[in-house]
Amino acid sequence: xIRIPGQRGKDLCDSHLGMTRRDVLRVGGSGMxxxxxxxxxxxxxxxxxxxxxxxxxxxxxxxxxxxxLQGGPSHLDLWDPKPNAPTNVKxxxxxxxxxxxxxxxxxLLPNLAKVNDKFTMMRSVSYTPNGLFNHTAAIYQMMxxxxxxxVSPSGQLEPPSPKDFPNFGSNITRLQPQEEPMLxxxxxxxxxxxxxxxxxxxxxxxxxKAYDPYTLYPAGGDMDMGKMxxxxxxxxxxxxxxxxxxxxxxxxxxxxxxxAMPDIDKAVAKFNLNExxxxxxxxxxxxxxxxxxxxxxxxDKTRDLYGRNTFGQSCLLxxxxxxxxxRVVEVVWPKVANSDNHSWDVHQGLEARMxxxxxxxxxxxxSGLLTDMDERGLLDETLVLCVGEFGRSPQKGLSTSxxxxxxxxxxxxxxxxxxxxxxAGIKRGNVFGKSDKTGSAPDTDPIHPTELLATIYxxxxxxxxxxxxxxxNQPRELVKAEAQLKLFA
Numbered sequence: 001x002i003r004i005p006g007q008r009g010k011d012l013c014d015s016h017l018g019m020t021r022r023d024v025l026r027v028g029g030s031g032m033x034x035x036x037x038x039x040x041x042x043x044x045x046x047x048x049x050x051x052x053x054x055x056x057x058x059x060x061x062x063x064x065x066x067x068x069l070q071g072g073p074s075h076l077d078l079w080d081p082k083p084n085a086p087t088n089v090k091x092x093x094x095x096x097x098x099x100x101x102x103x104x105x106x107x108l109l110p111n112l113a114k115v116n117d118k119f120t121m122m123r124s125v126s127y128t129p130n131g132l133f134n135h136t137a138a139i140y141q142m143m144x145x146x147x148x149x150x151v152s153p154s155g156q157l158e159p160p161s162p163k164d165f166p167n168f169g170s171n172i173t174r175l176q177p178q179e180e181p182m183l184x185x186x187x188x189x190x191x192x193x194x195x196x197x198x199x200x201x202x203x204x205x206x207x208x209k210a211y212d213p214y215t216l217y218p219a220g221g222d223m224d225m226g227k228m229x230x231x232x233x234x235x236x237x238x239x240x241x242x243x244x245x246x247x248x249x250x251x252x253x254x255x256x257x258x259x260a261m262p263d264i265d266k267a268v269a270k271f272n273l274n275e276x277x278x279x280x281x282x283x284x285x286x287x288x289x290x291x292x293x294x295x296x297x298x299x300d301k302t303r304d305l306y307g308r309n310t311f312g313q314s315c316l317l318x319x320x321x322x323x324x325x326x327r328v329v330e331v332v333w334p335k336v337a338n339s340d341n342h343s344w345d346v347h348q349g350l351e352a353r354m355x356x357x358x359x360x361x362x363x364x365x366x367s368g369l370l371t372d373m374d375e376r377g378l379l380d381e382t383l384v385l386c387v388g389e390f391g392r393s394p395q396k397g398l399s400t401s402x403x404x405x406x407x408x409x410x411x412x413x414x415x416x417x418x419x420x421x422x423x424a425g426i427k428r429g430n431v432f433g434k435s436d437k438t439g440s441a442p443d444t445d446p447i448h449p450t451e452l453l454a455t456i457y458x459x460x461x462x463x464x465x466x467x468x469x470x471x472x473n474q475p476r477e478l479v480k481a482e483a484q485l486k487l488f489a
Contacts, residue, residue: 059461071344124433145479391417
């Protein structure tokens with residue numbers, strides 16, 4: 001995952017990315033690696049036929065932070081209040097004014113109401129479920145852009161498989177490898193999980209384990225709000241095939257090739273291969289990654305800004321990782337769906353759980369992140385997305401997924417919900433899309449989760465239709481959707 005600095009990696013449909021170091025190595029060592037110069041020209045000719053990117057927001061992002069609100073937060077009780085809706089629909093929480101005239105949140109988000117001039121609120125995220133009323137299936141779609149072939153009658157999916165489509169972060173770090181020695185993709189503070197299915201949609205799938213995220217899951221229960229203070233470097237699960245062992249094996253291979261084939265050394269000399277390996281191997285010694293995880297280096301005022309809880313400190317850690325050079329950070333909501341306490345899966349006990357548990361953490365953590373990153377200038381090149389796998393049913397007590405709901409609880413609702421997106425050229429102080437009078441369906445500009453992924457790829461300068469090859473060497477698009485360019489300024 002730590003690569004030779006230079007131009008970006010590509011597949012056959014990335015003509016805009018140009019020739020890679022791998023291409024040069026292949027040409028320089030054609031006899032050993034099996035690619036002739038003619039083959040290289042043929043590959044480039046194929047790439048030239050591919051779609052080209054461009055347009056608003058193209059290539060503005062150097063990093064992305066996904067704040068993943070697993071469980072499906074109620075849009076009606078947070079971002080999109082409907083005070084004039086019927087009693088069985090409207091929120092028990094009062095609407096409040098925000099920094100944008102005419103745009104209201106509920107009283108649960110006072111801090112975000114003061115900083116919504118920094119982001120775009122998407123009130124029309126929507127999709128037809130087709131079996132995606134279950135958390136696991138919806139998570140898989142949100143993270144990969146694809147739906148699974150096999151779904152049980154209960155909606156549960158099979159465990160993660162090498163045949164799975166890759167998490168979008170794995171695709172990004174493969175196509176845009178690090179130009180400096182730093183962890184490319186980190187997931188924290190817990191895995192994607194629903195019931196007994198752990199990690200579905202959170203792996204590199206058919207790309208191979210080399211592109212899996214580094215996972216930081218500190219010990220402690222979901223209600224242990226101090227566990228981020230006890231992060232140990234040992235908590236960071238580093239796969240040997242992508243870290244020190246692999247780097248050293250590559251260094252030894254490099255030396256062997258250079259001894260036997262000096263022409264290769266000449267071909268890559270301009271890429272400072274030796275210097276790269278020195279830098280990569282020094283990552284372990286320098287402590288750059290370890291320092292990024294040391295939250296105690298931050299001032300108390302900054303830590304308080306984010307909130308002294310698992311979600312808030314995870315947001316702070318995400319900022320520190322991006323600042324240190326990490327390409328992709330995924331912050332998973334610290335409480336699994338289908339559970340009590342701090343979960344967004346509010347089939348019952350909605351009022352108390354949202355008011356006293358989940359909403360305050362979200363309000364402080366996300367507002368702190370956006371404020372801090374903006375003051376540091378990090379929003380210019382960092383895309384921030386905050387969204388769940390679906391929303392909650394407008395009508396209280398209604399069963400939409402086969403679950404039992406109390407009279408005040410809300411069930412799963414993928415037809416219309418709200419997400420937040422900011423940074424990397426995204427419009428500030430903007431509301432994209434509009435929901436109907438009951439928050440049941442989009443009135444304007446529906447945006448599918450796959451379009452959100454396409455927008456992320458676009459922001460990185462990666463065409464969403466770029467072809468990757470699965471475990472059977474079959475060509476597959478990164479995602480079958482187009483970026484929503486209206487989100488960009």
